[in-house]
Amino acid sequence: MQLVLEQLLNGLQLSLTLFLLAAGLTLVFGIMGVINLAHGSLYMIGAYAGAWAAAKTGTFWLALPAGLAAAALVGAAMELLVVRRLYAREHLSQVLATFGLILFFNGFIAWSAGRSPLLMETPPQLSGFVEILPGLPYPAYRLAMMGVGVAVALGLWYMISRTRIGMLIRAGSDKREMVEALGVDIAKLFTLVFALGALLAGLAGVMVGPIRSVQVGMGEQVLITTFVVIVVGGIGSIRGAFAGALLIGMCDTLGRAFVPMLLKSWLSGPLADGLGGALSSVIIYLVMALVLIVRPRGLFPVSG
């Protein structure tokens, strides 16, 4: 029972990390209609900038702003130099251009920062445990990550439902004229939103620094899962990204946690272990397929 609870927490934690990545991606798509394959690169840039700052200053608390700033700045630059030219274009051009960006960023990081994975330590304040239930300690850092994820979700919800920017965002990409008629500089708004998406990716990057490997290509490892999340949730919907992240994060974690165990109850040991491993690595794709069979536009389809 305690194991189940712990695994649920693990699933929730993975979900919230996925949400940070998915929120930025889906925001950018929902508002500007751009698919950004290089979203994972922004995550990598956040992590590298964070690791670099942590190494220079010796504290995670400066790494955090450094990572956020780097990702947001690179994101803004990306929007101004490249993405801006792609709004009116087909998804195909966007896929291609941002594919080129992935290659560039991977090459650039390898060239400038070297190929070694970088060190990034857990901040000492968060290196301990919290006993959530008697006999169930949980790493403080992971709890903190969950807190950040929830805070970001709430913040985004507030921004979108209560603020002027949120209203503009809700107006969506197809109502450009309307937004412009309100006297909004749409070009600036887009740069801002793109930078915000990048910032969220950077936030995810810095935060996973202490628990994952900071290295070239780390963005692509999470990119496809993030896509699965937003497809399941409904591309362009923040609510969908949240639901999708929960579904995918939970299925992935619980699949890895319990599928091999269940298989073991009616298969021999090694076979069950192997099959369980294979099954849990494709489980999120199966979930996605199932969702799309029932709802081809995701759980929270966005009109238009």
Added chain:
Amino acid sequence: MKLTRTGVFTIVVALAFLAVPYAATLLGSNYVITLATRVAIYAIVAVSLDMLVGRSNLVSFGHAAYFGLGGYAVAISAFHLANDVPIFGWAGTNEALIAWPLAMFVAGFGALIIGALSLRTAGVYFIMITLAFAQMLFFLFVALKYYGGDDGLSLSTRNLFAGNRITDARTFYWICLAALAICLLLSWRILNSRFGMVLRGAAASERRMAALGFPVYRYRLAAFVIAGMMAGLAGALWANQNRFVSPDMLSWVRSGEFLVMVIMGGLSSLVGPVVGAAAFLLIESYLSGWTEHWQMVFGPFVLLVAVFAPRGLWGALRGKGDV
């Protein structure tokens, strides 16, 4: 008949392919042939992908899956043959005329299932879902220990072609070139047939085609399967050329590269994808030989093509209005 610019360049491309073996003799190196064979194989994939992306407006980001399925079909039958367990109880699976159609069938079957699900969606969903399905197959092959997992599977020898050995580089090149020619001819005929008109019409206006009474989904699915089969043939050829397959054949990066080829060459043209495949392989191989940081040059190059030359190299070469 007046010769258009497209016509001229098409002939130039064809002559270049025909001249390869002579160039190899002149240079005294078979590498030109090996490289041209690779170009021909990738060109088949690019042509098949253009049928979807260029002609049908279906941006498949998982085309490597069918390429890989085709390759694995050949490799797995060879593997069973080598281990004395022919798959279907008979030993002819080393014959190209059996193994290659089998590869096409397997790839086409995969495309049928993936397409049937993916085509329910459209636009960016379609891009993502094809990507995700290909990724799923990739992970499956990685986990498939019996067939080598991520180490892949080696073929001890190339298939026989109508009973003849095709280990000679030139022979194999001619076979691949013929396969490319057949695929080009087929795709040209298909695109101008009634079937092709429905596909292209639906790409231009799906609503119109539905209102006329075309169940567009079925036509697209058929196109998806045909393209998957062509990619499967290319995969079979690739497996034969390298005498090796690995899950890397199905990776999403490769799917992305196929898209780059098609767009770099020029969408919705007959020869464009062929030019794109050639340009892609030459540029990539030149760059990665030139600097270990090739990605820093190649990435921006891809980006520039996407932003400034959406009609691709072929689009820039050929005259306006030509098809």
Added chain:
Amino acid sequence: MSAALQLDGLCKSFGSLRATDNVSLRVEAGECHAIIGPNGAGKTTLIGQITGEIRPDAGRIALLGTDVTHWSVPRRALSGLARSFQITQLAQGFSALDNAAFAVQARQGHSFRFLADSRKDPSLRKPALDALTQVGLADRADRLVETLSHGERRQLELAVALAMQPRILLLDEPMAGMGPEEGERMVEILRGIKRHMTIVLVEHDMDAVFALADRVSVLVAGAILKTGSPADVRSDERVRDAYLGAGSH
């Protein structure tokens, strides 16, 4: 004899908006039945339900006596329902003749024919050209769609629908965006067609409606306010208030 098109109690809501509110309508074979209504009356939603692009929440649709409520768009089209689009939906990059030939091809059954060049197939080209001739576009046959004038595209819209040789022709604002001269030409063409075809005409242009329609239904706020002869409708007080009085025309 069953009606060409019969709607029974159709309802469709989008959120709290009732776009179609219990609409029942009977279009007799051979008549030209106009549906008019102010902007936002629910005409587009109604057309969508008739063609099959929109599923009704409740109600029943019968074409030529067959219940087609759950049929797909293509299936309804093949059973004899042709439509034109308010905003032209022509296949760009194709010639006028190609566009008409699509319709002929659809009518001839499935198109799983992969090798023969369809552009050299007289069984497609000839009927397509006939349809173009019918709307006076024969001399534009080989022009690409995007090079045609707006009026010509509207005519081509009609030609494509005619090439389907439908039993029922559903015209969605065929006069939209036309100048007076082009409009008159279109009315002439439609008058010729109307003699041998059932037409459902959804139109804004009142002159055209009163020139062509045998009967008129007025749609207001998703519901049918009145159905009757053009003269009846024209003199109806409520219609005047709801629609004509508000005076778009």
Added chain:
Amino acid sequence: MRLKSIALAGAALLSFTAAASAQQPIKIGIVTTLSTPGGYLGEDARDGILLAISEEGGKLGGVPVQTLVEDDKLKPGDAKQIVDKWIENDKVKLFTGIIFSNVAVAVVPSILESGGIFVSPNAGPSNFSGKACNKNYYVASWQNDNLHESAGALAKKLGYKKMVLLAPNYQAGKDAITGFRRMYGGEVIEEIYTGLDQTDFSAEMARIRAAKPDAVFQFHPGGQGIAFLKQWQQAGLKDQIPMVVASPSLEQRIAAAAGDAAIGIAATAHWNTDFKNAENEAFVKGFRAKYNREPTVYASQGYDTAKLIGAALKASGGKLEDDAFRAGMMKADVKLTRGPFKFNTNQHPIQDWYEIKAVKGSDGKVVLETGAKVLEQHGDAYAKDCKI
């Protein structure tokens, strides 16, 4: 258009023009992984090889050499393409550099069929160590199983009775578990297979905690290994359950990137920075000076590979076709950074394996410290099937 890059050591050029005997340099094709997350492995192997060459002034074993280097992108097909090019265009006969087994499996047959020689600086897949061994195929690093056999031996030596084993769900991972079990002999409570690109291991760690083993063996090379160690520490398991790993899951770069999370982990390796022999001290010093970073086990293997090639070239007088090259190779008459070394009958190493522990160094950084010998002059299980 020559599609190649020639990393021609400047010194080689000098000796080329100055030397009285205008001997053609021997071309060495180094196809290795420089991009992707695995790029640092190839970088180190390449730099190790190049260091050995530059120390000798562009020669190996007194014979001038010229290197060609290209990135295989961890794609077997690309690697094959590069090798084909070098065989055909540049007439390269001697190859090295390959890091990953899946690349080796694809490429090695082409090299051997062309009459070429391959000396592996890292990959030692079982495919070519048994029945399919070849007289022109040498592995200077290890037979892949050795890594995990030594870890198994260490676990046995440390007295662990019940263990949980983890590895990625692909070939190398499954080989790791097989190899480990071969020498371990104790009870395996559970085998857990992880995903190829998996970055979060919390679910697995909860399973391990629930299984309550004496110790854990895990095989996650590169970035996955770093993530695993960090999360292991964070889950508080580091102080509860001992961990045994093989060299690829705890080498110098991983230790540096994992930081404190690596401390206390027991690993096995056949080389370490602190090996006390003259060759190694010179190598470590030279590597630090030239590249301004710590060498890894991959760098040492690259260096040793070059040294072995040098010994063979010296014996054959720079001829590759000669049987003398092979005789020189097999004799391995050269001192390597890792100490005693000889080739087995299947041309894979017989060497010593040591316990390696990550400890906090005097400067606060993590260093790897060599402990006792775990396996002495250890060969591999496949050699008996090899008939050359």
